[in-house]
Amino acid sequence: MTRQGKPLVELRDISIAFGGIKAVDHVTIDLHPGEVVGLLGHNGAGKSTLIKCLSGAYQMDSGAIYINGEKAEIRNPRDARRYNIETIYQTLALADNLDAASNLFLGRELVTPLGFVDDAQMEAETRKIMGRLNPNFRKFKEPVKALSGGQRQSVAIARAVYFNAKILIMDEPTAALGPHETQMVAELIEELKAQGLGIFLIEHDIHNVMKLCDRASVMKNGQLVGTVDVKQVTDEDILGMIILGKTPDRGMV
Template sequence: MAVDRTGTPLVELRDIRVAFGGVHAVDGVTIDLYPGEVVALVGGNGAGKTTLIKTLSGAHKCDSGQIYINGEPVSITTPRDAKQYAIETIYQTLALAENIDATANMFLGRELKTSFRTLDDSAMESAAREVMGRLNPKFLNFKVPVNSLSGGQRQSVAIARAVHFNARILIMDEPTAALGPAETAQVTELIKQLKAEGIGIFLISHDIHDVFDLADRISVMLQGKLVGTVNKNDVTKDDVLGMIIIGKLPGEVSSTELEALHE
């Protein structure tokens, strides 16, 4: 299933820079994403993946650079802006309010209201059950505070929240980090399904196997800079590991460097 990259990209992050004090967390990175494509963002700890992606989800402002959605330059400064462009994010921390229930978390900030402007809890619960029926049919705890749910169930809530609002661009930051094998398989299945629906997905992951399993292209970051973006089918896992650790594209890596990698 090849991705059509002839049209305008769904998202383009062009020359993004973010600095914390004197440290360049993201230093002039350009990446793009096409409909129905999964672009994996990989790199070691502190490479700047999460910071970069937060400029797109509205959690961080970029110091310079421009974001384009469907070729149009846009300004995203708050999470509300991002949601307006149908950008949904599943954070590594899940970003759930522990004291309120799954339904309320799913609709947090976008509650369904009755005609009297009051919360329509029943309608929300009904919608939540519907989405969850698709994602994780075993999930039944819609009315208990999230802090009494297991890690996998919380993850389901975070994913259901992103999926319910018809995202066109989905950002997943380590979506399987807290999950067991069965749930990881479920998430993998979900990503494929969403991809088939034409949704563009940025996938941040530590797991190189996951990345090769799911991604169409792989963008590697090191110390705030983009090492390069490669097509998954053109490279091996070793190539990508080389990019992550040494910071050079496959052709540029010398044989001694490659040997050092395997010691």
């Protein structure tokens, strides 16, 4: 993978602190179109916090975000959506009492000419995209709390994919999934990559990282250990970065 031209996203020198604890400490990473960048590190290393600055859930204390080379102001999730940034959160961020269609379109409902929400149209669209992502999905009428972990995950993924995202953030998308569903997510990531999306993938499973990611950025204690080209390093190199904070002799980018 060549990384020429403008990066799709640049996070420059991002810092954020909570009550004196530096959760993210001067981190700089970037992402190109058609690329998957893995974000790795222990629990509490600051991966999710960093990514929440991009998705608008948190506001960074200092630093800057550039999208397509232009400075972006992201103060809340609405701003992030305007930049075509979609996020699949670890918690899935679904309203358990609503059905799949209401969750998929939450905040962006389809409305009739009179301004009322068009439930029938939304359900039809949901059936279409679910037919593509998870053909076994049947429970369109039930509230999503009646769904299995994998089904809930597919609702969250459908929500991110449906609205023509350019930048996709996935926070441990396969954590709650069985092997078959994990394979489906892997296929989806390949497909989206081919469409030219840029994907940040937070992932603990080192094998998934080696399989799915082009580059991997490792964080430890809020700081960036380094970013490596996955093709040029081994599992052990990356584990060394995560556990010891030691940068390998090769593959650094």
